[in-house]
Amino acid sequence: MGRPRTRDWDDLRRALLDAAGRLLAAEGPQALGTRRVAHEVGTSTTAVYNLFEDKAGLLRAMFLDGFAALEERFARVPVDGDPEADLLALGHAYRAAARADPHRYDLMFGRPIADFRPDEADLARIGGTYDTLLRAVARCVDAGRFGPADPADIAAHLSALVHGLASLELRGALGDEECADRRWRLALEAACRGHHPEPAG
Amino acid sequence: MGRPRTRDWDDLRRALLDAAGRLLAAEGPQALGTRRVAHEVGTSTTAVYNLFEDKAGLLRAMFLDGFAALEERFARVPVDGDPEADLLALGHAYRAAARADPHRYDLMFGRPIADFRPDEADLARIGGTYDTLLRAVARCVDAGRFGPADPADIAAHLSALVHGLASLELRGALGDEECADRRWRLALEAACRGHHPEPAG
DNA sequence: AGTGTTATGTAACAGCGTTGCGTTACAGTT
DNA sequence: AACTGTAACGCAACGCTGTTACATAACACT
Numbered sequence: 001m002g003r004p005r006t007r008d009w010d011d012l013r014r015a016l017l018d019a020a021g022r023l024l025a026a027e028g029p030q031a032l033g034t035r036r037v038a039h040e041v042g043t044s045t046t047a048v049y050n051l052f053e054d055k056a057g058l059l060r061a062m063f064l065d066g067f068a069a070l071e072e073r074f075a076r077v078p079v080d081g082d083p084e085a086d087l088l089a090l091g092h093a094y095r096a097a098a099r100a101d102p103h104r105y106d107l108m109f110g111r112p113i114a115d116f117r118p119d120e121a122d123l124a125r126i127g128g129t130y131d132t133l134l135r136a137v138a139r140c141v142d143a144g145r146f147g148p149a150d151p152a153d154i155a156a157h158l159s160a161l162v163h164g165l166a167s168l169e170l171r172g173a174l175g176d177e178e179c180a181d182r183r184w185r186l187a188l189e190a191a192c193r194g195h196h197p198e199p200a201g
Numbered sequence: 202m203g204r205p206r207t208r209d210w211d212d213l214r215r216a217l218l219d220a221a222g223r224l225l226a227a228e229g230p231q232a233l234g235t236r237r238v239a240h241e242v243g244t245s246t247t248a249v250y251n252l253f254e255d256k257a258g259l260l261r262a263m264f265l266d267g268f269a270a271l272e273e274r275f276a277r278v279p280v281d282g283d284p285e286a287d288l289l290a291l292g293h294a295y296r297a298a299a300r301a302d303p304h305r306y307d308l309m310f311g312r313p314i315a316d317f318r319p320d321e322a323d324l325a326r327i328g329g330t331y332d333t334l335l336r337a338v339a340r341c342v343d344a345g346r347f348g349p350a351d352p353a354d355i356a357a358h359l360s361a362l363v364h365g366l367a368s369l370e371l372r373g374a375l376g377d378e379e380c381a382d383r384r385w386r387l388a389l390e391a392a393c394r395g396h397h398p399e400p401a402g
Numbered sequence: 403a404g405t406g407t408t409a410t411g412t413a414a415c416a417g418c419g420t421t422g423c424g425t426t427a428c429a430g431t432t
Numbered sequence: 433a434a435c436t437g438t439a440a441c442g443c444a445a446c447g448c449t450g451t452t453a454c455a456t457a458a459c460a461c462t
Contacts, residue, residue: 001429002439030316034419044442045420055419109368110311149387156375157362157388164365167310174357186350187358194391199400203408204458235450245411246451256450316450403462410457418449426441432434 007043013051015041017061024062024103032059059107059116066108067126070097074132083139084192090136091162091188098166105170109163133159140195147197154195161191208244214252216242218262225263225304233260260308260317267309268327271298275333284340285393291337292363292389299367306371310364334360341396348398355396362392 019040023031034045034055041047052058073093079086098105118126137158138151146154165174165184174180220241224232235246235256253259274294280287299306319327338359339352347355366375366385375381 001437003427003441004429005440006427033417035417046441046443049420050440153384153387154391156369156384157391160365160369160388161358161362161392162365163368164361164363167364167368168357168361183354183357186354187361190355190358190395191362191392192395194393194395202406202460204410205460206409207458234448247410247412250451251409405462406460408457408459410455412453412455414453415451416449417451419447421446422444424441424443427439429436429438431436 009051012041012043012047013061016043016048016051016058017065020058020062021065021101021104024107025101028103029107034058056116060118060122062104063107063116063118063122064125066101066104067129070094070108071129071132073097074129079136079139083136083143084145087136087140087158087192088188090133091158092184094162095166095169095184098170102170105166110167130155130159140192144197146192146195149195157195158188158191161187210252213242213244213248214262217244217249217252217259218266221259221263222266222302222305225308226302229304230308235259257317261319261323263305264309264317264319264323265326267302267305268330271295271309272330272333274298275330280337280340284337284344285346288337288341288359288393289389291334292359293385295363296367296370296385299371303371306367311368331356331360341393345398347393347396350396358396359389359392362388 016037020032020037023037023040032055034048037058038045038047048055048058052061073096074090077086077089077093134151134155137146137155140146141149141151141154165187168174169180169184174183217238221233221238224238224241233256235249238259239246239248249256249259253262274297275291278287278290278294335352335356338347338356341347342350342352342355366388369375370381370385375384
């Protein structure tokens with residue numbers, strides 16, 4: 001009983017998420033008002049509070065969506081080639097994701113928007129993204145391309161590096177595109193080289 | 202002529218900045234309301250708009266203050282020892298600054314607060330901090346510790362790495378303190394090793 | 403004293419996230 | 433067919449924010 005839903009919940013939820021994603025990409029985080037997002041899909045603020053708990057819930061859903069997209073990019077990276085080349089390809093996929101939607105990247109790895117910090121449950125759901133990196137590092141270690149070390153330590157190093165590079169690039173601190181290309185390449189190569197086993201010793 | 206200032210402008214400006222810094226460190230960015238900061242030093246919101254242009258101006262001043270503090274830490278790092286050891290010491294000074302005031306670090310290198318993005322004039326004023334890193338890298342290149350390369354490219358690499366490490370650590374993604382210590386050390390050492398000249402070639 | 407000029411706090415305005423309340427629209431009952 | 437209970441929905445208000453217009457206050461000078 002009760003009044004029937006005039007719009008399907010899942011459809012409306014997706015519509016809100018898509019609209020919010022468009023607004024975020026086009027105008028930045030300050031465009032993500034509850035009234036604005038709701039109006040964009042022809043509903044009212046109430047829908048946001050019914051479908052997500054509150055505005056932070058909407059941001060959390062966008063956060064998780066972003067990691068799903070990143071994981072999809074990672075999944076398209078081959079895992080059967082040269083282990084080190086695969087690892088570099090993961091880094092470039094990460095860069096492509098950041099450049100494809102800079103504001104979304106800020107939402108995922110910075111915290112440009114108040115009132116939202118991912119909790120433990122969120123971090124558990126995005127662990128798969130980190131696992132992909134970890135497995136790629138482990139393959140390099142197993143293949144003897146990296147000296148004997150805890151793959152988690154190397155993964156932490158590389159994950160910090162790509163995040164730092166992406167942050168600098170999105171801030172415009174890596175120079176023009178050609179210069180940024182070179183610095184990404186040099187930095188990733190140097191980082192990998194730093195883990196190569198000693199030639200003698 | 203005109204009404205005399207009941208408080209010295211420079212004193213009041215410093216008091217506002219200090220109060221804002223205390224609030225930011227203690228309660229995070231959401232505590233930085235104009236009313237709150239003004240009340241903390243016994244004045245009114247008007248003072249913020251007289252002494253800084255607006256709230257973004259207050260944040261900009263805190264931003265520049267943060268870089269002044271970072272530059273001070275850098276200045277205490279010796280520049281006459283082993284070039285590579287000096288470079289690592291710079292990295293650890295950067296880490297110490299981030300850990301000393303995490304929210305301030307976010308203000309400087311993330312963008313946790315809407316309505317403030319550093320403009321070109323701001324970036325020019327903080328260029329000295331980056332120059333310190335650049336000089337340390339150049340000393341390593343000149344000493345033959347790093348293979349022949351553009352010091353700016355190596356500096357970009359290292360700057361991205363320390364920023365990434367600091368971000369991960371402040372997010373708690375680097376594990377407990379002992380683990381974070383190890384990962385900072387391993388990552389900085391591997392990054393430097395990656396720039397060492399080829400033994401033969 | 404009176405006036406001009408400047409410093410300062412108060413109060414209002416528009417916007418935000420959020421929520422209570424009235425309205426709408428159907429299912430089941432009489 | 434009329435009624436009622438329940439669920440969905442939107443409007444409007446609340447408290448907060450940054451910002452600004454305005455009234456007030458306090459001096460120097462005539």
